[in-house]
Amino acid sequence: MSEDVQARIKQLILDRGLTSGDPLPTETELVAMLDVSRNSVREALKALQAMRIVEIRHGFGTYVGALSLEPFVEGVAFRAAVRHHQGEPSLYELMEVREALEAGLIGTVARGLPAEDLAVLRALVQRMAEEARGGEVLSATDRAFHLALYRSLGNHLLSEVLDAFWAALRRVRDDLADVRPDPEVTYRQHAEIVDALEAGDGERAVAAMHRHFDGIRRRLTA
Template sequence: MQLILDRRLGPGSPLPTEAELMEDLGVSRNSVREALKALQALDIVEIRHGYGTYVGQASLTPLVDGLTFRTLARHDDDTGALAEILQVREVLEEGLVRRIAETVTEAELDALEAVVARMEAAVGAERPFPELDREFHELLYASLGNALVPQLLGAFWTVFRRVAGARGWTDDPAPELTVHRHRDIVTALRARDAEAAQQAMAHHFRGIEARTLTR
């Protein structure tokens, strides 16, 4: 890891060969291979068999996998583990939505309205809309220009969906209410009311938590 940092190698950059790493680091071939395997698991390096080893994207995939396992491993308390994940996501989003009230543009609000309209159409057609829900939250924070925000929130989203799917909790018992709560968020943002936007987000998460705890 330090070699990658010292040489300022970016994602996709080729790493030295095994022989070069052995010489540069003063270690055995087995040590180099074990280190590369460990870094591959963390998405810090990417091993392309037959082509070489490259700097990875350092994505949050290891975090997602670890949190999913941690939650599913708590066989006696699935809902408690999911509630913890939701609580962390809720704290992040309630804080972020206050900033959005100051930065979101009318065009971005129109895009959010369009997603809510598609949610309503899905309800009318009796179709689930989890991906629209995710799209809404990703669009919501676009104006922040913070690349880590969608990655982090996406990680929590993916864990929640994986666990819910594994436990058969795929249906939203109140889709109309879910749509309404998303629209409340947009309405508050259009009014540039940060307090109301935060409250709308809190109500949204209260609904998700209530659904989880009744499973």
């Protein structure tokens, strides 16, 4: 019953053209509209909240949620962590998926990277250089770099998926002290990617991206 009610609430969101932050009918109204029990509505809303499809604000009502990929990230990261502790190459598999996505796209980016995006990437590489001298390239800087790389493609879902795999891999790697990157190498590898993009050289950019992942691959297989 709960899954059916979930589907009907999602259809209601679509039919009414609602988006993140918009209010949904009250619990009482949903009971009447869907002709189901109050418990069925509550169970469905709790399940949809876990998926970030709705947000329940106690004392205020229910709203369309952030519609983020966070539940996907949590699921992928936990799956990888469990399998890693069972001796399976789950981190390696996560890395391969992310590498396939990024190396497959970077050549396209190289053919039409706007000057303002190149400037953002240059600034982030400079920040990496400064952080490397301090002993660690911050994960926030690395994340911002990889998000900025594909902004010019104008595909929001693509950016979210890439960021989801970045976050999942980082989340599991952060639990493992033996896979920390050399900050100077991290800086140089990102600088090589930007140099290739500035030259508009797609093949060189793809090769630089693969070298970047080769470093991750070596740490994961060591």
